[in-house]
Every structure is written in C-alpha cells, then in structure tokens.
Amino acid sequence: MKKIVLMIALLVPLLGLAATNPFPADASITGTIIDSLSGKPVDYATVSVLDQTSGKVVSGSLADGVGKFTVDKLAAGTYQLKVSFMGYAGKVIANLKLEDGATLKLGKIVLRPDSKMLNEVKVTGQKALIEEKIDRTVYNAENDLTARGGDATDVMKRVPMVSVDMDGNVSVRGSSNIKVLINGKPSAMMSASVSDALKQIPSDLIKSVEVITSPSAKYDAEGSGGIINIVLKQNTLEGLSLNVNSAAGTRGSSLGLNGGYKVGKFNFSIGGFGRGSYNTPGAFTNSQTISSLTSNDVSLTTQSATTSNTSLMGRYNLGMDYDINKRSSLSLGVVIGANNRPTKQDNFLTQNYLNNLLIGSMLQRNDITNSSNQLDATLTYTLTGKKPEREFSLLTEYSQNNRDNNFENIFLDQSNGSVLNGLKNLNSSKNKELTFEADYQTPTFKNTLLEFGAKDIIRTVNSDYTYYSAADGSLNYQPISSGSLSNAFNYKQNVAAGYLSYTISLPKSYTIKAGARYEYTSITADFQSGSSVNIPNYGVLVPSVNLAKKFDNGDMIKLGYNRRIQRPSLEYLNPNIQASNPLNITVGNPSLQPEFTNNFELAYSTHIKNNNLNLSTFMRNTNDAIQTIRSANGDTVRTTYLNLGKQNAYGMSASLNLALTNKLNINGGVDFYHLSLDNKDPDPLYHAANSGWVTNYRLFGSYDLSDKYAIQAFAFHRSNQIQLQGYQGGFGVYNLSFNRYFANKKGTIGIGGDNFLTHGYKIPTVVTSGNIAQNAVNINYIRSFELKFSYKIGGLHNKPQKPKKSINNDDLKQDNGGTNNN
Structure with missing residues (x-):
C-alpha cells in the first residue's frame, strides 16, 4: 500500500511537468542498488x-528484481537522486547534471543497513531465514542460532524440502538422486559418501x-531430485580474522579453526575441521523368510549382533584470491579431506530353520572398514566487461577420491569362542575427475541476460577387489582365484556439454528464465580379467523454463519445468560382492543405464509484517528408474540394482517463520508427498509395486533471555520411507541448548543435550517381495550431552567481495550413505 501511495505521489508531479515543460524530456539515469554488507542487489528499492x-x-522508479533501475524522460537540468528501502539508511546523490538525450550511468549505488532499525527490530535477520529465488529456495543458515555448534548434517535437517535419515543420508522431496555442491563446486568427499562429507x-x-x-540450463543435467549447494562463509574483512569452534561431549568431539588474511589485492584463507565420534553402541537383528519355488519348504534365518561405531574425519582447505586489476581476478583453492569409519559387530549369531526346525547355527565377529581420502584443486579466471553483468570465466578442476571398503568375518566356535576360520574382502577404489569449463554472459537488450558456455568432464573410475580365505584359526589368509570374487573393474566416462540460457525481466515484475543443455556421454568399461562391458554412448537434450512474478509487497509466485538425467555412480556400478553379512549380500551392476526425470514445480512466498510463509508443490515422474532389487538364492538375499519401471511423486512443502517478539523466534515446516514405485516386471514372482504418503516435520526456535543468555531448541521427525519392496521405519530427533555470550558476542560457551x-x-x-519376507532392525543409542565453545576475531573493516564462478559436476547418481553392511 505504501508503495502504491508513493507511486501516486510520483505520478502527480510527473503529470504537471509534462504539461508545463517546453523542453524535450529524453534524458535518463540508470544504476544498480547494492547491499553494502553482502554485495548482493537490493531489489525493489524506491x-x-x-x-x-x-x-x-x-520523477521516480522502483528497482527491479536484480537491483537495477532506470528513470527516463527527464529534461536537461541539475537533479538529486534519492534511494530508500526499508531496513536501510537512505542515500542522496546531489548535483547530477543531465544534457539533452544523455544517459547518466551511476553504476553501483551502495545502501547500508540502518543500525537503529536493526537494533529496534531484531527479527530482520530472521525475516530472511528462507528466501525464494526464481529457480531455488535459500535457507540462510548464518541467521539460525539453533544450528550452531554442529555440522552440515544438523543444518540439513532445518532446510525446507530436505530429509535426513539416522545415517545422515540426504534426500529432497523423497528423492536421493541429488547432487551436493560446496560453493557451487563438486567435491571428492561427496563422491565417497555424502553423509560422511557433511559431518x-x-x-x-x-x-x-x-x-x-x-x-x-547452466547446471549439469544430472540430479533428477535437484541440487543442494552449500555456500560457505567467505572472508571479506581487511586484515586478519580467525574463528575457533570446539565441542566435547559424551559421544563425540570436534575442533575447527578458520582464518583469513585480506590485504590489498590478495585474500588468503586457511581452515581445518576435525571430528571424532566414540561411545556409540548399537544392536542389530534380522529375520528373513524364503519360500521354496519348487516345494512347500520354508527357510527361516534369524540374526542378532551388538555393534560399535567410531569415526575420525577431517577437512582442510587453503585458498587464495588475487584481483589482477579492476575487471579481472584469479582464484585458487585446495581442499583435502580424510575419513575413517570402522564398525565392529560382535556376537553375530545366525540360526537357520527349515520348516520351523533348527538345522544349523553360526557365530562370528565382523570388522568393517570404510575409509577414504580426497583432494579437490580448482583454478578460476574471471574477466568482467565495462558493461554491467558482462562476464567471461575459465574454470578447471582436478578431483580425486581414494576409498577402501573392506570387511573381515571371523567365525568362532560357539562352545568356547575360539577362532575356526575367516573370510576377508579388500576393495580399493579410485575416482578421478578432470573438468574444463568456459562461461560467458552478457546483456543483449534492456532487462535481459544471455548466458552460454561449454564443459567437459573426463572421469576415470576403477575398483580393485580381492577375496581371501583362512582355513583355520591361524587366519593365514590366501587369495581366492575367481573372476567374480577377485578382479579389477575399470570405467572411463567423458561428458561433453554445451548450454544456452536467456533471462528477461518483463513489465509488472515478471521474469522468465529459459534454456536448453545438450550433453554427449561416451563410456568404455572392462574387467582386468575377463570381457569388456558394452555400454552404448548417448546424447541427451534437457530443456528448462522458469517463470516468476514478484509483487510490490515482496510476495513471489513461480512456476518451473525441467528435464533431468541421472547417471549411475560407482556405488551402483561396483561389481564387488559386499558380503560382510554372508546371508545378505550386495553387488553393483556395471551395465546400468541412466534414468530420465521430468520435474514440475509451483511455489508461492509471502510475508505478513515480520512473519514469512513459503509454499511449494511439485510433481515428478522418472522413466528407467534405477531401483534396488532383492532376490533369493538358497538362504541368501541378494541385493542389486536395475533399470526398471517408473517412479512418480507429487507433494507439497510449507515453511513458516514467526517473529512473535523481539526475543522469541519460531520456525517450522512440513513436507509431505505421495510416492508410487513400479518395476513393471512381467514375471508375477518378481513384479513389485508400492505406494504411500511420506511426511517430514521440523520445528526450531530461539529465545533471548537477555543480551548475554539464550536458549535454542530443535525437533525433527521423519515418517516411514516408501521403498519398492517394503519400507524403512521413521524416527525423530531433538535437542536443547543453553548459551552464554561474552566479549560483545564474539565468544559463545554453551551446554546442550541431544535426545536426552x-x-x-x-x-x-x-x-516383502515374491518369496522373500525380511525384517531387519537397527538400534541406535544417540542420547548425548555436549559442551560447546566458539570465539571470533574479526578483521579491520568490511569490503564487498567480487562474485566467483565455480564448477558444478552434478552428474552422478550416488548412494548417499554408502553400503549398509547389516
């Protein structure tokens, strides 16, 4: 309403001017409104x-959705320009001289937040906790106090449309076919295990x-469920800055150091984070029934074990940015990661029954090793043009992940616990990627942006696996000579791509972003001992279109469509037989083909005073879906992956941010969707279909007891997850923390409890499928208490930072949590 009144106030003198001014009014003033802290555009400023x-x-105008404005039809003369927007201090630029027909380009006009208003209205940061963009939803984690002191897994539980299970596996709207990027770039840590990398x-x-x-179209065509981009904080402070974060608790400890030094044209950053977990006992039970296809015999197997999990992981980064001159810059970054996550299963007892009669039993202990190390190195050159938004960039990245996924089964005498014999599997894998990318963008006409580019990913993957057996208690292991048990799988893939995207801002605050991307994939695969695998090359064209309308009051409605492709990654291709549980084995399928998905989305965001509501609906259908298939072989359940049938989903997400008082903020959300799976197998025995509703709930908030004390709380619940041949049970987590600030809130010390x-x-x-009925239960003991400490040493003053380009290799279907060895 205020903006309407202001527009009327602006129109009245314009009408009078048009009636009385005898001189031609053909001059204009242009510029872009920028936030002084974030360097981002301030949209719809007056x-x-x-x-x-x-x-x-x-005269007057409103800035558009990217902060740009044009005030035209001005007569020659001397003027002053006034810019204002809620939450910012007003700015006046005086003595602007215009000549007939001239265009005065003011470039970037920086607005500074109004400190008085920020102090009076403390919910300003919370107001922007959830933002809607034309193609994405943004969760501003830095404004959420309840997420501090944890890791990225804790943050993901708070993000709309995202679900996280007990093992840290991430999905979006029920699809685990996603790609997780860090600062717009892929990471070798993610190729090993998304759940481990997030921790x-x-x-x-x-x-x-x-x-x-x-x-x-600018993004890789991969990720049928979407893309999650984790944006890390960047140092924009002149001088030296250092952040220290630490925690110690009953089940884990962590230590993080992140520093930066910015002087002149150079910006250096260095950081490290380590986390260790301990005292994490658990239990496992399994009951599987297999009915014979040729007789009335029924085989029943029961299993039970106690489990113990530990982990030690770290991430270390080094970066340098150099501003060559006003319009060109060079950026270099190196990230090294390491992860070691062993699991022990003791008193693993297996009992076999035939027609309810016990026919045998076996006792064993299992040692499972899951370790990896990663390297990411990136080099980026960016050149900006004299014309705003004109930019050219060259990017290259080398990424490597080395992973060991091993197990050892030691079989024991049930009477005295002595060692009888053993079985061991060693599986080492490497994933190397070399990426080249070139991008160019430029405005073509007023309120338009053209983007195009090319990219090439050279990927080399290999898996070397060997089985060993020990005939007696001495555990003198000897390799097993078998092409299916000991071999090396080599997989080479090249993805060449080009894209074209066009964005246009229309009158009445409409924006359209449309484009297309073409990718051609060539593959060669073979075994070191044995034949090659015939996988045909293929090309795919993926279109995308997004339409958004932003209203004068800040509300937004958007509609989108895109087609996506999902290529299988090593977790699905690896032919090594994972048999840490010898009666429940998993083996990959090297012949898997990609799956294709159509996505439709409609979203609306609004705010009432300082409260925000975001709503979105979606529909997704996938052909040739890569699905998990379980079949019986004697008393053993074999799990593999096949391109089968269709997967359809539709649903809705809602998130609400409430600023009830200056001290109390509450945020909540719910995601619910209907999932339908069908493998379309014509054989009645192996045909499987399943459907049902899935829901996720989240509620979190904070309350400031005073300027020095605060309470934060969080709760998350996930319902049963629908699977093709059954379901996985739901769970809930919660935590409560009490924090004390000191040194003008540069430091924090607190105590918290999880699931206490x-x-x-x-x-x-x-x-439940065909002749198989299985019920496996994992028991997790996750009650914990933790002490947290953090302290920040700021720099001298803040400077806006140039935006950086980054590589997005979001082109592989991945098993987020690795292999379940139970």
Whole structure:
C-alpha cells in the first residue's frame, strides 16, 4: 500500500511537468542498488529524482528484481537522486547534471543497513531465514542460532524440502538422486559418501544452503531430485580474522579453526575441521523368510549382533584470491579431506530353520572398514566487461577420491569362542575427475541476460577387489582365484556439454528464465580379467523454463519445468560382492543405464509484517528408474540394482517463520508427498509395486533471555520411507541448548543435550517381495550431552567481495550413505 501511495505521489508531479515543460524530456539515469554488507542487489528499492534547486520530486522508479533501475524522460537540468528501502539508511546523490538525450550511468549505488532499525527490530535477520529465488529456495543458515555448534548434517535437517535419515543420508522431496555442491563446486568427499562429507563441515562455517529444485540450463543435467549447494562463509574483512569452534561431549568431539588474511589485492584463507565420534553402541537383528519355488519348504534365518561405531574425519582447505586489476581476478583453492569409519559387530549369531526346525547355527565377529581420502584443486579466471553483468570465466578442476571398503568375518566356535576360520574382502577404489569449463554472459537488450558456455568432464573410475580365505584359526589368509570374487573393474566416462540460457525481466515484475543443455556421454568399461562391458554412448537434450512474478509487497509466485538425467555412480556400478553379512549380500551392476526425470514445480512466498510463509508443490515422474532389487538364492538375499519401471511423486512443502517478539523466534515446516514405485516386471514372482504418503516435520526456535543468555531448541521427525519392496521405519530427533555470550558476542560457551529423554531408537527395514519376507532392525543409542565453545576475531573493516564462478559436476547418481553392511 505504501508503495502504491508513493507511486501516486510520483505520478502527480510527473503529470504537471509534462504539461508545463517546453523542453524535450529524453534524458535518463540508470544504476544498480547494492547491499553494502553482502554485495548482493537490493531489489525493489524506491528511486526518486528531485529538482536540485526546489527539492520537488520530478520523477521516480522502483528497482527491479536484480537491483537495477532506470528513470527516463527527464529534461536537461541539475537533479538529486534519492534511494530508500526499508531496513536501510537512505542515500542522496546531489548535483547530477543531465544534457539533452544523455544517459547518466551511476553504476553501483551502495545502501547500508540502518543500525537503529536493526537494533529496534531484531527479527530482520530472521525475516530472511528462507528466501525464494526464481529457480531455488535459500535457507540462510548464518541467521539460525539453533544450528550452531554442529555440522552440515544438523543444518540439513532445518532446510525446507530436505530429509535426513539416522545415517545422515540426504534426500529432497523423497528423492536421493541429488547432487551436493560446496560453493557451487563438486567435491571428492561427496563422491565417497555424502553423509560422511557433511559431518566434516562445521555448521558455523555455512552461510546458506540453496535447494535448486528447478536448475537452469547452466547446471549439469544430472540430479533428477535437484541440487543442494552449500555456500560457505567467505572472508571479506581487511586484515586478519580467525574463528575457533570446539565441542566435547559424551559421544563425540570436534575442533575447527578458520582464518583469513585480506590485504590489498590478495585474500588468503586457511581452515581445518576435525571430528571424532566414540561411545556409540548399537544392536542389530534380522529375520528373513524364503519360500521354496519348487516345494512347500520354508527357510527361516534369524540374526542378532551388538555393534560399535567410531569415526575420525577431517577437512582442510587453503585458498587464495588475487584481483589482477579492476575487471579481472584469479582464484585458487585446495581442499583435502580424510575419513575413517570402522564398525565392529560382535556376537553375530545366525540360526537357520527349515520348516520351523533348527538345522544349523553360526557365530562370528565382523570388522568393517570404510575409509577414504580426497583432494579437490580448482583454478578460476574471471574477466568482467565495462558493461554491467558482462562476464567471461575459465574454470578447471582436478578431483580425486581414494576409498577402501573392506570387511573381515571371523567365525568362532560357539562352545568356547575360539577362532575356526575367516573370510576377508579388500576393495580399493579410485575416482578421478578432470573438468574444463568456459562461461560467458552478457546483456543483449534492456532487462535481459544471455548466458552460454561449454564443459567437459573426463572421469576415470576403477575398483580393485580381492577375496581371501583362512582355513583355520591361524587366519593365514590366501587369495581366492575367481573372476567374480577377485578382479579389477575399470570405467572411463567423458561428458561433453554445451548450454544456452536467456533471462528477461518483463513489465509488472515478471521474469522468465529459459534454456536448453545438450550433453554427449561416451563410456568404455572392462574387467582386468575377463570381457569388456558394452555400454552404448548417448546424447541427451534437457530443456528448462522458469517463470516468476514478484509483487510490490515482496510476495513471489513461480512456476518451473525441467528435464533431468541421472547417471549411475560407482556405488551402483561396483561389481564387488559386499558380503560382510554372508546371508545378505550386495553387488553393483556395471551395465546400468541412466534414468530420465521430468520435474514440475509451483511455489508461492509471502510475508505478513515480520512473519514469512513459503509454499511449494511439485510433481515428478522418472522413466528407467534405477531401483534396488532383492532376490533369493538358497538362504541368501541378494541385493542389486536395475533399470526398471517408473517412479512418480507429487507433494507439497510449507515453511513458516514467526517473529512473535523481539526475543522469541519460531520456525517450522512440513513436507509431505505421495510416492508410487513400479518395476513393471512381467514375471508375477518378481513384479513389485508400492505406494504411500511420506511426511517430514521440523520445528526450531530461539529465545533471548537477555543480551548475554539464550536458549535454542530443535525437533525433527521423519515418517516411514516408501521403498519398492517394503519400507524403512521413521524416527525423530531433538535437542536443547543453553548459551552464554561474552566479549560483545564474539565468544559463545554453551551446554546442550541431544535426545536426552530417549534411550535409543529402533529403525526397522521391512522387505516383502515374491518369496522373500525380511525384517531387519537397527538400534541406535544417540542420547548425548555436549559442551560447546566458539570465539571470533574479526578483521579491520568490511569490503564487498567480487562474485566467483565455480564448477558444478552434478552428474552422478550416488548412494548417499554408502553400503549398509547389516
């Protein structure tokens, strides 16, 4: 309403001016409104042009969705320009001289937040906790106090549309076919295990999380469920800055150091984060029934074990930015990661029954090793043009992940516990990627942007696996000579791509972003001992279109469509037989083909005073879906992956941010969707279909007891997850923390408790398909208490930072949590 009144106030003097001014009015003023802290555009700011002598308003305009404005049809003369927007201090630029027909380009006009208003209205940061962009939803983690002191997994539980299970596996709207990027770049840590990689990133280092559910043509065609981009905080402070974060608790400890030094044209950053977990006992039970296809015999197997999990992981980064001159810059970054996550299963008892009669039993202990190390190195050159938004960039990246996924089964005498014999599997894998990318963007006409570019990914993957057996208690292991048990799998893939994208801002605050991307994939695969694997090359064209309308009051509605492709990654291709549980084995399928998905989305965001509501609906259908298939071989359940049938989903997400008082903020959200799976197998025995509703709930908030004390709380619940041949049980987590600030809030010390009213969680996995009925239960004891400490040493003063380009290799279907060895 205020903006309407202002527009009317602007129009009245314009009408009078048009009636009385005898001189031609063909001059104009242009510029872009920028936030002084973030360097981002301030959209829909009010721009007024006043006569320099009388101070009367002669014209005006509103900045568009990217902060740009144009005030035209001005007569020659001397003016002053006034810019204003809620939450910012007003700015006046005086003595602007215009000549007939001239265009005065003011470039970037910086607005500074109004400190008085920020002090009076403390919810300003919370107001921007959830933001809607034309192709993504942005969760500003730096404004959420409840996420501090944890890791990226804790942050993900707070993000709309995102679900995280007990093992840290991430999905978006029920699809685990996503790609997780860090600062717009892929990471070798993610190729090993998304869940492990997230635990290596401290939450205090995360600036925001972008859920890109409708990616433009500029992004790789991969990620049928969307893309999650974790944006880390960047140092923009002149001088030296240092952040220290630490925690110690009953089940884990962590330490993080992040520093930066910015002087002149150079900006250096260095950081490290380590986390160790301990004292994490658990239990495992499994009951599987297999009915004979040729007789009335029924085989029943029961299993039970106690488990113990530990982990030690770290992430270390080094970066340098160099501003060559006003329009060109060079950026170099290196990230090294390491992860070691062993699991022990003791008293692993297996009992076999035939028609309810016990026919045998076996006792064993299992040692499972899951370790990896990673390297990411990037080099980026960026050149900006004299014309705003014109930019050219060259990017290259080398990424490597080395992973060991081993197990040892030691079989024991049930009477005295002595060692009888053993079985061991060693599986080492490497994933190397070399990427080249060139991008160019330029405005073509007023309020338009053209983007195009090319990219090439050279990927080399190999898996070397060997089985060993020991015939007696001496455990003198000897390799097993078998092409299926000991071999090396080599997989080479090249993805060449080109894209074209066009964005246009239309009258009445409409924006359209449309484009297309073509990718051609060539593959060669073979075994060191044995035949090659015939996988045909293929090309794919993926279009995308997004339409958004932003209203004068800040509300937004958007509609999007995109087509996506999902290529299988090593977790699905690896032919090594994972048999840490010899009666429940998993083996990959080297012949898997990609799956294709169509995505539709409709979203709306609004605010009432300082409260925000975001709503979104979606529909997704996938052909040739890569699905998990379980079959029986004697008393053993074999799990593999096949391109089968269709997967359809539709649903809705809602998030609400409430600023009830200056001290109390509450945020909540719910995601619910219907999932339908069908493998379309014509054989009645192996045909499988399943459907049902899935829901996720989240509620979190903070209350400032005073300027020095605060309470934060968080709760998350996930319902049963629908699977093709059954379901996985739901669970809930919660925590409560009490924090004390000191040194003008540069330091924080606190105490928190996770799931402190709950002893443990039982997560069942139920499979019913053909002649198989299985019920496996994992028990997790996750009650914990923790002390947290953080301290920040700031720099001298703040400077806006140039935006950086980054590589996005979001082109592989990945198993977020690695292999389940139970």
